[in-house]
Amino acid sequence: MTRKRVKETTIGSKQGASCNELLALLNEYVDGDVDPAVCKEFENHLAKCNPCRVVVDNVRQTITLYRQNEPCKLPETFRKKLHSCLRKHWKKSKAGK
Numbered sequence: 001m002t003r004k005r006v007k008e009t010t011i012g013s014k015q016g017a018s019c020n021e022l023l024a025l026l027n028e029y030v031d032g033d034v035d036p037a038v039c040k041e042f043e044n045h046l047a048k049c050n051p052c053r054v055v056v057d058n059v060r061q062t063i064t065l066y067r068q069n070e071p072c073k074l075p076e077t078f079r080k081k082l083h084s085c086l087r088k089h090w091k092k093s094k095a096g097k
């Protein structure tokens with residue numbers, strides 16, 4: 001077991017959107033219902049934040065598949081699952097105490 005210490009995260013208040021802000025926007029983002037400006041912010045964050053990028057990538061794929069089968073909104077259970085998944089990822093990425 002190797003333990004890597006995360007010295008500092010690039011995600012900060014000065015870097016634009018934070019992980020928490022992304023979480024709040026994620027529903028709209030995956031629905032394609034976000035302002036272009038917000039969307040850009042989102043992309044900027046993802047470019048710096050690997051955990052978020054991985055998660056969002058997965059989400060996108062899931063949604064694409066989902067939409068191909070049935071053009072309807074994401075089920076509530078999926079959203080909840082998604083959120084807890086994101087939180088877990090972010091928690092892990094901040095684990096360097």
Ligand SMILES: [Zn+2]
Nearest residue numbers: 011019049052
């Ligand atoms: Zn993030």
